[in-house]
Amino acid sequence: MPRQTILAIDDDKPILELVCKTLEAADFDVITSADPVAGLEIATKHRVDLIVLDVRMPGLNGFEVCRRLRATPSTAHTPIVMLTVDAAEPDQSPAWSWGRMITSPSRSVPVSWSRA
Numbered sequence: 001m002p003r004q005t006i007l008a009i010d011d012d013k014p015i016l017e018l019v020c021k022t023l024e025a026a027d028f029d030v031i032t033s034a035d036p037v038a039g040l041e042i043a044t045k046h047r048v049d050l051i052v053l054d055v056r057m058p059g060l061n062g063f064e065v066c067r068r069l070r071a072t073p074s075t076a077h078t079p080i081v082m083l084t085v086d087a088a089e090p091d092q093s094p095a096w097s098w099g100r101m102i103t104s105p106s107r108s109v110p111v112s113w114s115r116a
Contacts, residue, residue, distance in 0.1 A: 004050070005030070005046070005049055006028050006031070006048060007048040008051075009033045009036055009052070009054060010032075011057040015054070016032050016034055019083075036059065036061075036064075039053075040068055043069060043078070044075060051079070051080045051081070052081050053080055053083065054082075054083050066080055
């Protein structure tokens with residue numbers, strides 16, 4: 001079975017690196033972008049199996065990126081997991097109706113990813 005590819009978009013480079021290393025250790029191929037606009041472009045040019053998307057980014061926030069991904073035929077059905085550093089934010093977020101949201105990992109807390 002070919003390895004699955006995950007696109008991670010997060011402007012916080014240490015978090016992006018943590019997500020990338022964790023996913024690679026779980027045997028996923030990972031493409032990263034610290035810029036949401038570049039991340040949108042990558043998502044439309046490369047076939048990815050999942051997108052991990054930060055909520056709070058300057059310029060184009062994760063909600064807008066998600067909206068644009070859903071409006072683009074090539075990415076409309078790509079699963080998206082949204083990350084947030086604010087544990088209270090999901091209760092107030094429309095992302096719950098779009099997919100899944102998890103709290104961003106702390107740099108000191110290990111994260112476990114596995115294939116479903």
